[in-house]
Amino acid sequence: MKYGLYDRPPAGTSILAALQWMIVAVSSSVAVPLMIGDIYGLQVDEIGNLMQQTMFFIGLASFLQVWIGHRYPMLEGPAGLWWGIFIILAQLGSSAGLHPREIGQSFQVGMAMAGVLFLLFGMMGWIGKLQRWFTPLVSGTYMILLAISLCSNILTGMLGIGFQHSKEVQPGVALVSIGIVALVILIMRTKRFSSFAVLFGMVGGWVLYAIFGWTEPVRPAEHLITWPSLFFWGAPRWDWGVVLTSMLTGFVLLTNLVTSTVVMGKATETVPTEKQYNRGGIFTGVSHLLSGLSGVVGMIPLSLAAAVIQTTRMASRLPFMLAMIGMMLIGLFPLVAHFLAALPTPVAYAAMFISYTQLLGFGLKDYVTVKMDERTITVGGGSLLIGIGVMFVPAAAWQHLPPLASFLFGNGLLLGVLVCLLLEHVIFRKQDDETKKKDGHAA
Template sequence: MKLGIAALQWMIFMIAAAIVAPIAIADLYQLSAVETAGFMQRTIFVLGVAGLLQGLLGHRLPIHEGPAGLWWSVFTIYAGFIGVLYTSNIAALQALSGGLLVSGVFFIILAASGFIGVLAKLFTPTVTFVYLMLLVLQLSGSFIKGMFGISADHPTMDPWMALLSAIVIIATFTFGRSKAMWVRQYSVIFSLILGWGLFLVAGKAPSVSSAHTWFDVPKLFAFGAPTFDSGVITTAIFITLLLITNLVASVRLMEGIVAKDEPSDPKRYRRGGLISGVNQLFGGGFSAIGSVPISGAAGFVTQTGQKSIKPFLIGCVLVIGITLFPPIMNVMSALPAPVGYAVTFVIFTNMVIMALKELKKITVGEENAYLVIGISLMVGVGVMFLSPSATQGLPAAVIAVLNNGLIVGSIFAIILEQFFLFREKEPKRG
């Protein structure tokens, strides 16, 4: 019974965190209602499979997979190329499917070569602190807008949604700190159900759309055969290098929670990289959004205290299962977005706590470490304020990076820290 509830909690959390991206991208590409439903089904199906493969064969940690923010950026950029580089929206999506396939192959090559293990060593407490703080800062704006009911279609704040979201936040904090262990363990599912109920009573919950069939298997190459061009291949290779950063950070964080008393397993990164490559291939094959292990899983595990991988694996199986049944999928899709944002807001406050704990681990070269942190945070947050129009005309891969302060700041932190370490070793060589 407890295992089942914990698995259901993982399932709802994974789906709630994954719904926004495919809907937003489908809108950008002006897909029909049927095409949008299929795109969402395939994306969530791939995410479920990706999490299951990682849990069984890859890093073997309870880290769910979500739509990669970098791929989301690339999809957004390529939507602007319709009518310029590509004759139609479908042609652009075919090119992106090809890009995901290229990314998968490159991911596997890098993992097999041991590159990911080398990168993992660069994630010191200083770099991890910068990564976590930038992650929270980058997402905080989306959380607030989502809880206030602000969107492209509704640019003004909805006071009722803001009030209900505040209630959900308070409830999530309360459940997560309850003296009763069973309440803490299932705090996320209690909060999601409570929030959904409040929004239903207030008439703010979206209606459940009707399904055209009871059973549907995700289709391979739904938009047609993938295409390959130099632009998308270059972009895919560059994005893969940056996705490895997300993978390493997510694995390192979760290792510190579920296996903190055990030595880090170097093979974990290689296995995780190989499976991440396979998952990118799945994304391209099923015409979905590329996936990546989500660092927020560490906050989820901290909030619920559920460190066992069993409920996570069952949750992944449930996610895969319900994508085969459109009526159930449609019900899950009707979860009010502000509820998901409110619960995730609480989960990400745990990420700030983790970041501060990483800061305490810095004992050597503190002055240089704080300088690295200061510069990296300034650069990363500054990039977040860049207008998308400021990068127009640049290659797609460069635009995707410059639209992502998390990646820019983290790369700065790695480079600066290695520079200072090199300078400290230099006199000893002389």
């Protein structure tokens, strides 16, 4: 590790590292408001406003976490589970005669209620106790399934499928993606610039796209500064179904908070304390309250940050804090937000490819620390097979189930981790030391 959590890199290094964090934050979250805007039938200017809201509150929530929360340089970003539920309920609401905006109004209340749940768990000190459930076998399963669940989107993006509305592989885009990956690997092998490999890969790829004429023009901004607003979707609206679904989703996401903190501890070569888990839970609650008040998709700590640190070997909090201040500024200046949103998605996927491989590496390292006996193979193998198998089941097969159930059983990552927890701690639970001693004395 070149720079630890509390190291202060030189000014130039800090600025470049902050810029890299900003680009990673933008590239990992820019697609969500675009997708939500399309499904909810928003106008172009409304999508732009939602984009700015998202950027500002990602910066604010992440800054609060690294400053007084869990104190790790870990991005808060739109949760895949949240925007998946967001999309499913929009489709179900439309079939029931509800306007999509009404679903958004109800979600604002639901996310705020989920925030209260996180706050209570954190203040009662329960999240720190939950981390004991996340053994190397559980966290390893989580990281392996996370890498596998991402690989389809990563490779699809690198091949140009979906870029500029293309439904086929674009050979030119694929070749440039391979070149970007090679550039990132090459820079990583240098001692001087290895920490900025992802940044240089993204910038180099963006320049190539501009030369080939594959970039989209930057949309003009009507105002120089636009301040964040409350209740993007309109006045809060109570809907028991949406609120209950949101509360259950928040409870399920507690597993993500714990596993992300565990993985970040390994990436930064530190051991998270129980206080860090609980503070992280409190400020994840704060970020959900902010999401509810602002109307953006609920935010959670992203394990991707650990992969970036592992790739760049820079865990310093200072550049991350500067980057999150920059994200808040992006949320205030429409022109900057529009410019960064113009980053071609295949470039982002290609530049981040090596970072994504680190996620799989974390999982494999966890598995190596566990004795591969019959119990371990049954628990780990069963969890992985169920999680991976569900990923191949068509999403339409679950649509007849209630919204939360359909997303739970259709989400291989989440289901695999829950199965692993059940097998590890209930069905194939190990005897603790005290029980073994009692058994020994009895014998």
